[in-house]
Amino acid sequence: MPMLISLILVIIGVTTLSEGVRLFEEGKSQTALLYLSVTVFAFGFVMFSITRARRGYAIPFMTPSKVMSVVRCAQCSFKQIKNFAIGEFVLKAVGNCTQCGNPALFINEIYAEDIKKR
């Protein structure tokens, strides 16, 4: 959920809360309850979206993984596993082979390695 909607809902929640309290003090409990139910709904919705977003973001942090790139040579059997660098993609040419000298090195595979398994 976009931040703006959360912000608007918080403003609605605060406004209806203060209005609800004011109406209660004036003895208009029926209208006050209507306002307060809007408050509960608004805050409840924001809380729900925050906890859902946290759970979503928590997954990459909870399971630390290292991204590896497998570099292979198309001409010989050379194969190397190295750390993934930003901008790399599968089948990208990465230069000359250190074993046979041909400009045939390419990224064969990119995968995430789970650190906890080591």
Ligand SMILES: [Zn+2]
């Ligand atoms: Zn080679």
